[in-house]
Amino acid sequence: MKTFVTGATGFIGASIVRELLRDGREVRALVRSASNRSNLKGLDVEIWEGDLLDTSCLRSGLKGCDVLYHAAADYRLWTRNPDEMFRTNVGGTTSVLEAALESTVSRVVYTSSVGTLGNPGNGTPGDEDAKVSLDDMVGPYKKSKFLAEREAERFAARGLPLVIVNPSTPVGPWDVKPTPTGKIIVDFLKRRMPAYLDTGLNLIAVEDCARGHILAEQKGSPGRTYILGNANLSLRDIFMMLQEITGIPAPKVRLPYAPVLAAAWLNEGLSRITGREPLIPLAGVRMAAHHMYFDSGRAVRELGLPQTPVKEALERAVEWFRTNGYA
16 A cells, blocks of 8 residues: 655654554655655655645656645744745645545545634633634634645545544654744753743644554544644643753743733744744744643544653653754
């Protein structure tokens, strides 16, 4: 069985590739010519060079493949040109799924995000059925992923055998960029976290997240969505875990929200002038106003999603960042 994977050089995508190879599957990976391929180094993977918006390339790449994993996305909390993010996340998803509809693939797994889902924000976990609209989305990343998920639903309604998975916040090795969450860990290791905001996240080991994709392929119902998450933790709890792992003191000062938000607005304005990424991304601060907690019970019950202790995932992340010179 040959499997086509987009986003294979990224954090989640590279972990999906590793899980597929562990299962003895053949993998064909869509890779842009300019991509950092370090996550695929040494892996027995067929490289298919191309672009998400090149439909003819996608059609050719899908020939002979039985399954498609569409994990590619532009994941940033700030971009000077939001149109680029929408082009990749929405336009790219449309191109990939159009090619899939014209192919012979028997199953498609689309990687969305919990950021597209409804969440009360008061500590009550959100789930797959919580009502939400585009107006609820904070920043271009969430908006683009929300619209991309609507595209995935549209293709499922057209008969594409597609399952949607919504990862929460994966942590672990192979976070090469790193992701915004990985950057928090790196900054902690560099002792650049003197304080924290009162917010919270749902964490999952990236290996469990990748395995959840494969379980969705095997057991998921077409058109259905599954949250791939594990533990709901406050940011303070996460820092305390990192303190236990590393011996580095966790920040003790909790910052009030309003002045941080004001600083983020100022940073955003300066970044639009300079083109440099802001030190305090406005979208990240606005998201931090709510505890982003989620209930992954559906995926655990219906798919058998693994629930590795989050502390173990953080330990692997710390070891990987240190081994690879991030901190």
